[in-house]
Amino acid sequence: MKANLNNIKQNFLIEEIWLLTFGGAFQHSGIYKANTKEKERSYFRNMLKGYLEQIVLKKYKQPVSDEDHIENIIRISNYTASFKEVLKAPINIGISQKLLNLALKYYWCLGLLPEPPHFPVDRIIQQKIYKQPLVNWTQLNTIDMYMQIINDARVLAKQNNLSLAQWELENFLRR
Template sequence: MNTQKQSFLYNEFWILTFGGAFQRANIYKPNVETEKRTIFRIALKKFVSEHIIPQYKTPVCEISHILNLEGIIAFSEKWHEILNNGKLNIGVSQKLLNLILKYYWCLGEIAMPPHCPVDRIIQSKGLEGETISWTTIADINVYLNIINKIRMEAENKNQTIAEWELEVFQRNEN
């Protein structure tokens, strides 16, 4: 694929990722200027693109993946003056990282990620029990409990978590 096409796709992936991770998450403090939001997104994209995504060229274990999620949270703390609670929470961080990894994996740019994006759709379509608002998950153990439920569902179908999510997730076609 030529560089211009690749660059276009990566930019589209990031637009979709930020939309998916931030749209309903209320991450910004009130009255934060659009310019500051844009600068934050550019810095976060650069951090994830340069420091995290390259690790996934080869398979990444779950512990390393969790450390990467924590790395995104730590990075976001530098932007405490514009972010609610002074940082991104685990729910928003996992959606951001897991979604961008899903796009790169589907394109064949990285190895299969260890997790999948956790949101209301995945919880309601694929898992029994209470649906937890992913935008408010602040405790890594709550996130890991959901991942463990997904893992059990995936293993019942002889699939990985990422494969299971691709099968279960379907966009509304309306």
């Protein structure tokens, strides 16, 4: 019974991770077409969750390179192109990175996956980097813009002898 209870508890936390991930990535994003029904939105989120879980659980059991991580962000954006009936447009790089990076951060913090290669780029962390002008992450359309923010943070993390994920976690908590 105890093993079963532990599985139930872990499954509960994983479902909460996905609620937080979608809430964090889709807030203020305006991704949905006007007048889409909640049933259609829910179907899209469930399909995307399944796709993201495949990426997260299969590709991130071991540390991945920047190149592989960027490829996965692009894959997520490309995957959403098939949901034209629900979305105004495919999810851009900013929202795709936020989805993937948030999920990886939560799984890492729970000890379910190794440390992620990057962190969720948003306004809060850009303010910590003092990146000017701030890039609206919901409108981040290129990998170059995304990687500029990551590389600026990498410099600060290195100065503090921290990985990117560790640096972001410490600085996010100090907001």
